[in-house]
Amino acid sequence: MKILVTAKRVEDPESKIKVKADGSGIVQEGLKYKINPFDEIAVEEGLRLAAKHGGEVVVVSIGPKEVQEQLRHALAMGATKAVWVNHGGALDPMSAAGLLKAVLEREKPDLAILGKQSIDDDQNQTGQYLAEWLGWSQATFASKVESLESDAEKAKTPAIHIAADGKSAQVVREVDNGLTTLSVKLPAIVTSDLRLNLPRYASLPGIMKAKNKPIEELTPAALGVDASPQIQVVKLSAPPPRKAGVKVGDVQELFTKLKNEAKVI
Amino acid sequence: MERSGVEALYRLDDALSAEERAVRDAVARVVDGEVLPVIGRHFREGTFPAQLIPRLGELGVLGANLTGYGCAGVSNVAYGLGLQELERGDSGLRSFASVQGSLVMYPIHAWGSEEQKQRFLPAMAGGTCIGCFGLTEPEAGSDPGSMRTRAVRDGEGWVLDGSKAWITNGTVADVAVVWAKTDDGGPDSVRGFLVEKGMTGFAAREIPGKLSLRASWTAELSFTEVRVPARNVLPGVQGLRGPLSCLNNARAGIAFAVTGAAIACFEAAQAYAAQRRQFDRPIGSFQLTQEKLADMLERIVQAQLLGLRLLRLKDEGKASPVMVSLAKRANVRSALEVARSARTILGANGITDDFPPLRHALNLESVLTYEGTHEVHTLVLGKAITGIDAFG
Ligand SMILES: Cc1cc2nc3c(=O)[nH]c(=O)nc-3n(C[C@H](O)[C@H](O)[C@H](O)COP(=O)(O)OP(=O)(O)OC[C@H]3O[C@@H](n4cnc5c(N)ncnc54)[C@H](O)[C@@H]3O)c2cc1C
Numbered sequence: 001m002k003i004l005v006t007a008k009r010v011e012d013p014e015s016k017i018k019v020k021a022d023g024s025g026i027v028q029e030g031l032k033y034k035i036n037p038f039d040e041i042a043v044e045e046g047l048r049l050a051a052k053h054g055g056e057v058v059v060v061s062i063g064p065k066e067v068q069e070q071l072r073h074a075l076a077m078g079a080t081k082a083v084w085v086n087h088g089g090a091l092d093p094m095s096a097a098g099l100l101k102a103v104l105e106r107e108k109p110d111l112a113i114l115g116k117q118s119i120d121d122d123q124n125q126t127g128q129y130l131a132e133w134l135g136w137s138q139a140t141f142a143s144k145v146e147s148l149e150s151d152a153e154k155a156k157t158p159a160i161h162i163a164a165d166g167k168s169a170q171v172v173r174e175v176d177n178g179l180t181t182l183s184v185k186l187p188a189i190v191t192s193d194l195r196l197n198l199p200r201y202a203s204l205p206g207i208m209k210a211k212n213k214p215i216e217e218l219t220p221a222a223l224g225v226d227a228s229p230q231i232q233v234v235k236l237s238a239p240p241p242r243k244a245g246v247k248v249g250d251v252q253e254l255f256t257k258l259k260n261e262a263k264v265i
Numbered sequence: 266m267e268r269s270g271v272e273a274l275y276r277l278d279d280a281l282s283a284e285e286r287a288v289r290d291a292v293a294r295v296v297d298g299e300v301l302p303v304i305g306r307h308f309r310e311g312t313f314p315a316q317l318i319p320r321l322g323e324l325g326v327l328g329a330n331l332t333g334y335g336c337a338g339v340s341n342v343a344y345g346l347g348l349q350e351l352e353r354g355d356s357g358l359r360s361f362a363s364v365q366g367s368l369v370m371y372p373i374h375a376w377g378s379e380e381q382k383q384r385f386l387p388a389m390a391g392g393t394c395i396g397c398f399g400l401t402e403p404e405a406g407s408d409p410g411s412m413r414t415r416a417v418r419d420g421e422g423w424v425l426d427g428s429k430a431w432i433t434n435g436t437v438a439d440v441a442v443v444w445a446k447t448d449d450g451g452p453d454s455v456r457g458f459l460v461e462k463g464m465t466g467f468a469a470r471e472i473p474g475k476l477s478l479r480a481s482w483t484a485e486l487s488f489t490e491v492r493v494p495a496r497n498v499l500p501g502v503q504g505l506r507g508p509l510s511c512l513n514n515a516r517a518g519i520a521f522a523v524t525g526a527a528i529a530c531f532e533a534a535q536a537y538a539a540q541r542r543q544f545d546r547p548i549g550s551f552q553l554t555q556e557k558l559a560d561m562l563e564r565i566v567q568a569q570l571l572g573l574r575l576l577r578l579k580d581e582g583k584a585s586p587v588m589v590s591l592a593k594r595a596n597v598r599s600a601l602e603v604a605r606s607a608r609t610i611l612g613a614n615g616i617t618d619d620f621p622p623l624r625h626a627l628n629l630e631s632v633l634t635y636e637g638t639h640e641v642h643t644l645v646l647g648k649a650i651t652g653i654d655a656f657g
Contacts, residue, residue: 030273069283076287201294204325204337204347207287 001055001166003046004109005079006100007070008036009063010120023235035070038115041192043074044199045142045160046113053162055110056080060103062096064088068215075210076202082215083107085223092229097129102223104134109187111162111169116141116191121233127191137184143174143193159196162186271528275566280573281342288329288339289346293353295324300354305618307480313357314480315437322392326351327362328370330518334386336370341579345521345572352525356628357481359522364433365389367515369396369442372457375510376501381459385440397438399429399460399486400508407641408657410452410505414445414488423447423498425458425466425491431635435469435484438462442499443488444508457499457507466491477631513586516636517579520592521572523600523632524565526625530607531561533621537611548610557606564599572596587649594642601629 011017012032020027035043046057059074061067062085071082085099104112117124131138144159161170171182174193184190202210220227248254258265272278278286299317307314321327329337330344339347344366352359370389373381388394405412414427425445435441441460448454460467466489475483499507535558538549548554575592578584604626608615615622633639648654 069287072283072287076291201324202287202291203323204288204291204329204339204343205335206325207284207291208337208339211284 001050001053001111001162002058002107002109003050003055004058004060004104004107004112005039005042005046005074006036006112006114007039007043007059007061007067007074008115008118008120009033009061009067009070010036010118013037013119019236019238023237025233025236033066033069035073036115036118036120038117038119038192038194039070040074040077040115040199041194041196042113042115043077043079044197045192046111047078047200048158048197049111049160049162053166058083058107058109060085060100062087062091062099071215072207072210073202075213075215076206077200078206079213081213083218084215085218085220087220087227089227090229090233091227092231093123093125094129094231095225095227095229096126097133098225099220099223099227100126100130101133102225103218104130106223110166111160111186111188111190113142113160113190113192116193127189131189134187134189137186137188138190139169139171139173139182139184139188140191141173141175141193142171142190143179143195144172144197160190271531271562271565272569274562275570277569277573281346282340285340285343285346288343289350291324292326292347292350295320296350296354300351300358304355304358304480305621305624308355308357308624309479309618311475311479313361313437313482317358318361318392318395320392321362322390325390326366327392328366328374328386328390330366331370331374331386331390334374334382335390336374336386337390340576341517342573342576345518345576348518348522349525349528352522353529354525355480356523356526356625356632357478359519359525360433360478360481360631363515363518363522364398365396367518368398368511369440371514372442372499372502372507372511373459376457376499376507378496378500380496381499385459394439395434395437397432397434397441397484397486398508398511399432399435399441399443400512401431402428403430403485407638409444409508412444412446412455414443415450416445416447416456416458416493418447419492421495423458423493423495425460425488425493427488429486431472432469432484432486434482435486436471436482438469441467441486442511443486453504455505455507456503458493459497459499460488460491460493461497464491464493477627479627512636513589516589516593517575517584519632519636520589520596521569521576523596523629524568524572526629527561527565527568527600527603530604530622530625531558531565534558534561534607534610537614537620541612554610557610561603561606564603568596568599587645590637590642590645593636594639594646597629597632598639601626601633604629 012034015031018027050057057079058081059079060083061071114127142159159172168183168185172179325337326347329339330341332338348359351362373385400409402412416423416425439462443458443460444455446454447456468487469484472483538554541548571592604622607622611620618624644655
């Protein structure tokens with residue numbers, strides 16, 4: 001089977017993010033970038049499914065030439081080939097979904113796994129648009145059954161289970177009060193939640209093999225897609241700085257402060 | 266300045282290829298997630314974090330600069346960056362990798378028979394077979410030419426007698442590359458023997474009482490009439506050139522790697538200076554503290570630039586032993602100075618194993634001595650500069 005996964009380039013969550021003084025964006029100088037963590041989980045799930053059922057994992061990223069680093073990362077983890085949509089402009093969920101739709105129509109995967117959202121602007125919409133526009137079934141927030149004891153038990157009940165005939169998949173998804181299990185017809189769009197799996201580390205031999213794996217370059221024009229965004233970011237503002245804490249001498253003082261100053265007890 | 270800050274100042278990332286950065290980041294991730302949380306305890310208890318060996322194997326960092334036989338085939342720069350990250354965790358972990366890769370896998374790769382390569386290299390790259398390197402003896406340290414361990418022909422094979430001291434990984438090794446004199450006993454008669462665990466007459470004993478590299482195995486090896494079959498002799502090398510090439514190879518990596526320890530110490534001192542208050546202000550606001558931090562950063566940047574140049578030259582096949590001596594000598598000394606200085610910024614907390622500086626400073630005392638002592642490298646440079654040999 002053929003599985004398509006996404007690898008968006010986002011700011012490293014461990015970098016210190018500063019908003020520009022005029023609120024027009026963030027300061028990019030000195031920032032580190034990495035693959036969106038939800039996408040890394042999608043890549044991992046794709047690799048596990050491909051290992052189990054045979055087949056290949058194709059990874060897609062949209063952005064300027066730097067996104068090839070994230071594609072190489074997914075290739076180093078074990079993806080078979082990459083598609084790079086070379087696009088320098090701003091993106092919103094609709095323009096990303098529009099480009100991905102065109103890529104999916106070319107690649108014709110049996111299943112596409114996307115991160116449920118990207119940690120830069122937390123929109124949580126791309127997978128949903130994509131499924132709607134393709135007319136495919138969708139299962140968002142795919143997640144692992146956490147209560148199972150051992151890794152072996154967990155492996156027996158994967159969150160995404162492909163039916164023997166390859167025509168449908170069962171997906172466990174995380175909802176507010178627990179888990180639901182959906183059965184979706186393939187091809188389908190699945191989005192990954194945080195607890196779906198723990199992505200493998202890229203190994204050094206994997207990094208070297210990735211150098212020789214193909215990255216196909218496409219452009220919005222070649223895909224016939226108008227990628228101009230419909231949403232414009234008007235202003236960014238940083239959260240107010242946190243006030244410094246105070247040290248208390250003993251438990252009694254802590255109680256007094258919680259009671260009289262914080263008024264929480 | 267955050268983690269990336271040390272390297273960002275001189276845009277070091279711009280001098281690295283995408284794979285080199287990827288290798289560094291892949292190793293850093295394992296160190297951050299699995300080494301830093303446990304290493305203080307291992308140092309305190311004097312144990313090697315053996316649970317990490319399979320992880321190093323999976324990661325493919327062991328012998329990663331070699332090609333074929335299950336090795337990753339990364340550049341020497343990428344390999345050095347990986348070692349730097351291991352050293353940022355602990356020099357004991359990095360020493361494990363240096364011995365395995367540069368001192369055991371390298372000679373098998375360079376001078377081993379095809380059968381030896383197939384038998385050992387893939388398993389060693391995967392971390393399922395552990396190696397050690399036996400050159401130093403109780404009576405032969407800086408002067409390995411005076412070694413006493415002897416191998417005498419016995420039909421097709423050899424019989425080995427003697428002892429080795431200060432052998433990293435010695436107590437757990439599945440295979441020891443042991444250098445011994447043969448025939449007439451001259452320095453040119455030295456050959457490399459692959460002594461395997463379980464061979465009759467081969468014993469290893471852990472050396473107790475170390476105050477440095479506590480999270481590392483260091484052993485004394487003894488050989489009493491050990492019968493080594495002909496297929497376990499390295500066919501491709503004879504003379505001291507063998508062990509010295511291994512050391513030269515390892516030293517280049519170490520010269521780069523030690524900045525990892527310095528970075529860990531600098532970061533600890535920087536964070537502490539920002540948060541610790543005395544005389545109503547952060548200690549980082551005192552000019553004396555700032556001078557220490559400025560000196561530390563300067564040494565780290567200098568060491569990285571020198572190390573990077575050395576490994577680039579090594580990748581181009583142009584690194585000479587004199588270059589390696591200069592870089593090993595300079596960078597280990599710098600790292601040690603950074604560690605000691607960081608220790609003072611942390612005050613009393615600095616003498617505990619809750620913080621990295623003293624652990625690194627103690628470790629670096631070994632690094633100053635092994636792989637050619639600081640003094641021996643001075644003599645190598647002195648000879649290169651003046652043309653006069655001051656060794657003996
Ligand atoms: C933790 C640790 C791990 C080690 N691991 C290994 C290993 O895996 N395999 C291995 O083979 N060895 C290993 N060694 C041994 C190491 O390589 C030796 O300690 C080193 O070569 C120095 O030898 P020595 O200790 O006998 O000191 P010596 O050679 O006795 O030197 C003592 C002092 O005299 C100085 N000195 C000696 N000769 C001269 C000279 N001509 N001029 C000026 N000064 C001189 C030295 O610089 C030093 O300061 C390890 C050592 C340590 C501490």
